[in-house]
Amino acid sequence: MTAPRVEKAVVPPDHLPIWDDPHQALYSQVTIELDKCDGCRLCAVVCPANILEMYGPKDNLKVRLKADVSGCMSCNNCLAVCVAQGVFATEPYDFVGVYEQKRIGPFEFPRRF
Amino acid sequence: MTDTLDHDIRNDIEALEALECELEATEQVETAHDRTLRRRTAVHDIEPGADWNDVEHAILTRRSIRKYKGRQVPAHMVRRIIEMGRFSPSQGNCQPWSFIVVRDKAMIAQMEAYCAAVCQGMTAGVDYTNYPEGSEQRAAIQANTQALNRDNLNSFHPVPMTAIKSIANGRFAVFHKAPTVILLLVDKRGVGVPDIDIGCVGTNIVLAAQSLGLGTCWVGFSKLLSSNAALCEQLGIAPPFELSEAICVGYPIGNPTQQTISRQTHEIIWWEGGEKQILY
Known part of the structure; x- marks a missing residue:
C-alpha cells in the first residue's frame, strides 16, 4: 500500500529542505482504520512526533491526525502499540537536495532468511 | 503385599x-x-526461515520509548543493563566510557529545564517558520539555519528542527519524563574514534533493557548540557570525559513489543564468486 507522493521541487544539492514545505520535506502518510480503532489513546500517547489526537464523544473516541502539524517519521510506534493494528504509517520521510535518500528500498517488515 | x-x-x-x-x-x-x-567451536546452523531467537526478538521489538510510567526502575536492574554495556566491543579494547546514572527527580528536572531553555533560545535564531512567508526576516533566518546546518553536520535536519520547535513550545520533553537517565561519557583518550564505542555500549544497554521489559530512548539533545559548566560540575562531567549521549530508562506505556514494524530496506552490494549482485 503506497500513499500518493508529492512531486519534489528542484533545489540545489546543498540546500536545507524547507521543513514545513510539503514539496521539500515529504513526511509519511498515516493511515487510520477507523472501524478498528477502539479509542484506547495509546498511539496518540506514544507518537514521538506528537501528531495524533483523539476526537469524538467519550464513548466513541477515535484517533485522527492533528490538522496543523506534520512530521511523521514512519517510526510506526503507533502500530507497535495498537492491538487492533488499525493505525500505521506508509512511505518513508524523504527530503530533497542533500537529504534525498539514495540506495534505499521500500519499507519491509522483518524478513526471515 | x-x-x-x-x-x-x-x-x-x-x-x-x-x-x-x-x-x-x-x-x-x-x-x-x-x-x-x-x-571445539560449536557450529549452530539454523534452517532458512527459522524463528527468531531471543536476541533477534529483542532487536526486532525494540522501540524508542518516549512515554514512561511513573514507576522507578529498581536499582539492580539499572546496574544489570550497565553491566551489559561494560562487555561491549571497543577499539583497541580501550573501553573509553564512563556512566552517570541520574535517578534524582530534582536533578532530571534541572537538566530538562536547561535543555528546554537552550532550545527556546535556538528557535529564535533558526526557526524561520515563526515569521510570515516572503518576509525578509524569514529569508535571513533560513539562510542562517542553512549555514549552521553545514557547520554542525545536519543538526538542523528537518526532524531535529521539528523537535527543537516542540521542545521550545513545551510539547516535547527532552528526557521524556523518564524515571532514570543514564549519561554516557566518552573518554577522549580512547583509541581511534571512541564515539563509535559509545554507540556499541549504548546498543548493548538498550537491548539488555529491552530483553528485561524496560523501555529506553537515546537522547541526543542531552549534549546541550555540555554548555552548562555549573551543571556539568554538579553531575561530575570533567575532562578527559565528555558527555556523548544519554539513554532514558523506564517502564513503557502500552506494550510496544506486541507487533513488529516495518523499516526501510537498504542496498546490499553482494560480491561472491567473482560476481556482483544488488540485494535489498
Whole structure:
C-alpha cells in the first residue's frame, strides 16, 4: 500500500529542505482504520512526533491526525502499540537536495532468511 | 503385599544411589575426548526461515520509548543493563566510557529545564517558520539555519528542527519524563574514534533493557548540557570525559513489543564468486 507522493521541487544539492514545505520535506502518510480503532489513546500517547489526537464523544473516541502539524517519521510506534493494528504509517520521510535518500528500498517488515 | 512393596522401594532407592555414585565418579574425571569437545567451536546452523531467537526478538521489538510510567526502575536492574554495556566491543579494547546514572527527580528536572531553555533560545535564531512567508526576516533566518546546518553536520535536519520547535513550545520533553537517565561519557583518550564505542555500549544497554521489559530512548539533545559548566560540575562531567549521549530508562506505556514494524530496506552490494549482485 503506497500513499500518493508529492512531486519534489528542484533545489540545489546543498540546500536545507524547507521543513514545513510539503514539496521539500515529504513526511509519511498515516493511515487510520477507523472501524478498528477502539479509542484506547495509546498511539496518540506514544507518537514521538506528537501528531495524533483523539476526537469524538467519550464513548466513541477515535484517533485522527492533528490538522496543523506534520512530521511523521514512519517510526510506526503507533502500530507497535495498537492491538487492533488499525493505525500505521506508509512511505518513508524523504527530503530533497542533500537529504534525498539514495540506495534505499521500500519499507519491509522483518524478513526471515 | 505391603512387605513386597517396601522391598521394591528399598531396591529402587539402592539402585538410584548406585547410579548417583557412578555419575559422580564419571563427572570428576574429564576424558581427553570431553576436552576435545569443549575446545571445539560449536557450529549452530539454523534452517532458512527459522524463528527468531531471543536476541533477534529483542532487536526486532525494540522501540524508542518516549512515554514512561511513573514507576522507578529498581536499582539492580539499572546496574544489570550497565553491566551489559561494560562487555561491549571497543577499539583497541580501550573501553573509553564512563556512566552517570541520574535517578534524582530534582536533578532530571534541572537538566530538562536547561535543555528546554537552550532550545527556546535556538528557535529564535533558526526557526524561520515563526515569521510570515516572503518576509525578509524569514529569508535571513533560513539562510542562517542553512549555514549552521553545514557547520554542525545536519543538526538542523528537518526532524531535529521539528523537535527543537516542540521542545521550545513545551510539547516535547527532552528526557521524556523518564524515571532514570543514564549519561554516557566518552573518554577522549580512547583509541581511534571512541564515539563509535559509545554507540556499541549504548546498543548493548538498550537491548539488555529491552530483553528485561524496560523501555529506553537515546537522547541526543542531552549534549546541550555540555554548555552548562555549573551543571556539568554538579553531575561530575570533567575532562578527559565528555558527555556523548544519554539513554532514558523506564517502564513503557502500552506494550510496544506486541507487533513488529516495518523499516526501510537498504542496498546490499553482494560480491561472491567473482560476481556482483544488488540485494535489498
